[in-house]
Amino acid sequence: GAVAGQLGTIIVFVSVAVLLWRPNAPSPLLNYDAGVxxxxxxxxxxxxxxxxxxNKAWRFGxxxxxxxxxxxxxxxxxxxAVAAAGVIPGVISVTGLGPNLTAFxxxxxxxSLVALLVITAISCIILGMGMPTTVTxxxxxxLLGQAFVDVSGGTIPILAAHLFILYFxxxxxxxxxxxxxxxAxxxxxxxxxxxxxxxxxSLSLNKAIVPFAFVLSPGILLLRGTGTGEEAHVITFADVADLGWFVPExxxxxxxxxxxxxxxxxxxxGYLYSDVSGLERALFAVSSLFLMAPGLIFNPVLTLLELVGVTVGAGLVLDLALRAVGLVIFAALLAKNRS
Known part of the structure; x- marks a missing residue:
C-alpha cells in the first residue's frame, strides 16, 4: 500500500533518470507538437x-x-467565465430567489407539464452555468425539484425528475x-x-431532447407506476411478462x-450517405422529435382541449401513432438519401 501511494513519485524519478542516462534517445511523442x-x-x-x-532532456523540460x-x-x-457565472448562485442566496423561483x-x-419542463430546462441551463456538476x-x-412534484401531482418519478434537472x-x-x-x-x-x-x-442537441423522454416516457428508465400517483418502481420480471405494458411503454x-x-x-x-437538403434536414428533425418525445407535441394539445372541456384519454395511442409517423418519415428519408 505504501509503495502504491508513492508510485507517482517513483515514475517521475525513473523518467528523469532515463532522460539523463540517454539524453539523445528517440522521443517520438515530443514530435507531435511543433511548439516543443x-x-x-x-x-x-x-x-x-x-x-x-x-537534447532529449532539454526538449522534455x-x-x-x-x-x-x-x-x-x-x-x-x-x-x-466561472467567476462571471458565479454571480448567479450568489444572487440566489442573497436575494432569496430560491423559494420565489419555484412559485414563479x-x-x-x-x-401544464410541457410548460413546466421547458421553463425548468431554461432555468437549469441559466443556473448551471459555470458550476461543477455536483454543485449544479x-x-x-x-430549487426546482419540488415544482415537479407539485405540478405533476406526484406522477413524475423522482428519478426521472432528477435526471431531467441533472441533464440540463x-x-x-x-x-x-x-x-x-x-x-477549456x-x-x-x-x-x-x-x-x-x-x-x-449543436452536436449535443440529443441531450436536450432525451431528458424530456425520461419524464414523458419513464419506461425508458425501466420504471413503472406513473399515471395514478403511485410510487414508481424498477420493473421486474412480472412487468416484462406483461407484454401489453412492456412493449408500448x-x-x-x-x-x-x-x-x-x-x-x-x-x-x-447535414449529411448521411450523401448531402441532406434543408427540407430533408427539417424532416429529419421532425422524425427525431416524433420518435424521441412525441409527448412534447400532443401533451399541449390535450391540455388545450381540456381547457375547453374536451377530455381525450388516448395518450398512449397518440404516443404510439406519432412514433410510427416519425419512423415512417425517417425510413423514407433514409431510403431516399441512400439511393
Missing amino acids: DDAAETTAGVVDRPDLAD SFVLKSMDAGARTATMVVV IQAIAGG YIILVS GVIADITPPVAVAAY ASGVAKSDPFETGVKAF VLVPIVCVFVGVFALGPTII
Whole structure:
C-alpha cells in the first residue's frame, strides 16, 4: 500500500533518470507538437547553447514549461467565465430567489407539464452555468425539484425528475455564452471559444431532447407506476411478462430513442450517405422529435382541449401513432438519401 501511494513519485524519478542516462534517445511523442521544437530552440538560444535544442532532456523540460504556460493561459479564460457565472448562485442566496423561483415557475406553467419542463430546462441551463456538476445538481434539485412534484401531482418519478434537472444542468457547460467545457476544449484545440461552444451545443442537441423522454416516457428508465400517483418502481420480471405494458411503454420508447438520436445526426450535420437538403434536414428533425418525445407535441394539445372541456384519454395511442409517423418519415428519408 505504501509503495502504491508513492508510485507517482517513483515514475517521475525513473523518467528523469532515463532522460539523463540517454539524453539523445528517440522521443517520438515530443514530435507531435511543433511548439516543443520552437520552445527548445528558443530556450537553448537564451543560454547560448544551441546544441541543447536536440537534447532529449532539454526538449522534455521545454515541453513541460510550455505545457504549464499553455495550461495557465487556458485556465485564465475558464476562471474568468466561472467567476462571471458565479454571480448567479450568489444572487440566489442573497436575494432569496430560491423559494420565489419555484412559485414563479409553477405560476407560469399553469399546470401544464410541457410548460413546466421547458421553463425548468431554461432555468437549469441559466443556473448551471459555470458550476461543477455536483454543485449544479444539488442546487437545482433543491430549487426546482419540488415544482415537479407539485405540478405533476406526484406522477413524475423522482428519478426521472432528477435526471431531467441533472441533464440540463450539465448542458450548461456547453451552452454559450458561458460554455466552460467548450472554453477549456478550445484552449486545447486552439479554436475560437464561442464558435466551439456553439458547435458543441449543436452536436449535443440529443441531450436536450432525451431528458424530456425520461419524464414523458419513464419506461425508458425501466420504471413503472406513473399515471395514478403511485410510487414508481424498477420493473421486474412480472412487468416484462406483461407484454401489453412492456412493449408500448418500455421496448418501443427505448428503440425509438435510439433511432431518434440517429435521425438527429443528419439534422445537425447535414449529411448521411450523401448531402441532406434543408427540407430533408427539417424532416429529419421532425422524425427525431416524433420518435424521441412525441409527448412534447400532443401533451399541449390535450391540455388545450381540456381547457375547453374536451377530455381525450388516448395518450398512449397518440404516443404510439406519432412514433410510427416519425419512423415512417425517417425510413423514407433514409431510403431516399441512400439511393
